[in-house]
Amino acid sequence: MIKLCQENLCTGCWGCYDVCPKDAISMVPRSPMGDRHPVIDRKKCIECHLCENVCPILNPPKCKSPENSFASWANNSQIHIKSASGGIGSVLAKHFLNQGGVVYGCTSEGAEIRHIRIADLDEYVRIQGSKYVQSSIGKIYCQIKQDLIAGRRVLFIGTPCQVAALRKYLKKDYEQLLMVDLICHGVPSQYLFESHIRHIAGNKPVTTVKFRSEDGFCLNIISGSQSIYKNYVWKDRYTDVYFTAFLKSYTFRESCYTCPYAKSERVSDITIGDFWGLDKDIIKNYDIKDGVSVILPITPKGNGIIEELNSEISLVARPVEEAITGNSQLRHPSRKxxxxxxxxxxxxxxxxxxxxxxxxxxxxxxxxxxxxxxxx
Structure with a gap:
């Protein structure tokens, strides 16, 4: 009989859902936090064991330590202002799309946070900025494999557990695939997020939700073309219950508190995130007004993309230890x-x-x- 990983260890990566040839697996919200977990329909299951084989918890992928570290930000001021941290994810997306590649990243469609495929340069803004929710993957891994078989250059940006699932799903390395993982503190469920948004919006339709505006990090709910709610993360820190619980690390998925990827060894080609702990002299000397990203290239492909982006981003080499010391998620999971x-x-x-x-x-x-x- 098929036996998936323990529920408290399941990261909700969707690997088992995506690989099942009979669509026998559903991702079902579980009380009380609403995190989605795989449920097998035994009537459809053919005992092929693909779901077990693809599980990164049952079959951990290899991780590797970064050899160097960079403080970085987008040279394009509009990308820098509208993006999380230094805007490196947006620069990567534009770079791949300009070269005829495809990009897979996370967007907000109404109150739903999910991964999408984009091939049009005009659409890269849909995946711009951080999303403090666990995204729905759906059949994205399958789509990525189809693009790779077709010879397309592919960029995937996601959490470490999603990158781990993609590695296990593909079974081999593709030279034209770049996997980027985000330094992740933990993910609340779609259920908690959507319930909060619906409570605020009431009967008003939600067009999209943004977590970043030109004047700072905020929860911005948009109905049509109008913002109906805007709460600033730091200025209004204790007035929005969703963000308050998030910042206290109360609402993360159970597995986030024992995350096997919250360490300096990484599962991707390149890791990006906020550069917490960056020497203040760097910010002062370069007159940085907005956020700064940390870039940790892990593989030769990761180092190669930095060279490709040389004219599009500012780079300052920093000690790897500085990045690890300043960011707890590069040392250990969030504490319960x-x-x-x-x-x-x-x-x-x-x-x-x-x-x-x-x-x-x-x-x-x-x-x-x-x-x-x-x-x-």
């Missing part, structure tokens, strides 16, 4: 704190996101006071 455990307990009892957050915060302070008193 005491407050997180209280929060998830209330969620398991059917309370809402807002109720669980309020109660966990209300109990946390007296609990710590009691702990410190006992400790003394």
């Amino acid at each position: 704190s005491f407050g997180c455990k209280i929060f998830r307990f209330f969620m398991s009892k059917g309370l809402s996101l807002k109720q669980s957050l309020y109660l966990s915060d209300s109990l946390l302070i007296p609990a710590y006071k009691l702990y410190n008193r006992i400790k003394k």
Whole structure:
């Protein structure tokens, strides 16, 4: 009988769903956090074991340490302002599309966050910026393989677990494929995100959701051409319950707290993310007004793409250790704190996101006071 990985270890990568030749696997939300998990229809299953073989948890892919590190940002100021960090993901996407390649990345369609395929340069803006939600993959891995067999150059940008699933799905390396993983702190479920957005929007149709505007990081809900809600991550940090719970690491998928990819060894060709811990003199000397990305090339292909982008990005070589020290996700997974455990307990009892957050915060302070008193 087919046996997939333990539920608490499942990363929701969609590899098993994508590889099944009989469509016998569904990705079903599970309470209380709404994370999607594979469910096998035994009547359709032919016991081919492809789902077991593709699982990156049951069959971990090889990871490799970066040999060098760069602080980087887009030379195009419009890309830099509208993108997360230094805009390197957007520069990569434009570069591949300009060369006739195809790009796979994450977008918002209404309140749904999912991966899409784009082949038109005008569409790259759809995948611009970070999405603080676990995306739906669908049959993307299958589409990527078809493009590769057809000889197309392909760029895939996703979380480390999605890159790991793609590696296992393809079974071999394709020279024209570049896999980029994002430094990931953890992913809340589509269910939590969509419930929050629907609660705010009410009866108004949601056209798209953005997490970045020209004046900073924010949750921006758009209906038609009008913004109906804008909450700034840092300025309004404790006023939006979704972002508050995210920043406290309360709402991540269970496997995120034991993530096998939250380490300096990486599963992709190139890793990108925020350059936390960057020497302040670099920011001052280069007069950087917006975000800075860290680029960690892992494979020869990763190093090669940096050379290709030489005229499109600014690069400053930095010690690899600086990047690792400044970004905890390059050292260990997000911690499941005491407050997180209280929060998830209330969620398991059917309370809402807002109720669980309020109660966990209300109990946390007296609990710590009691702990410190006992400790003394």
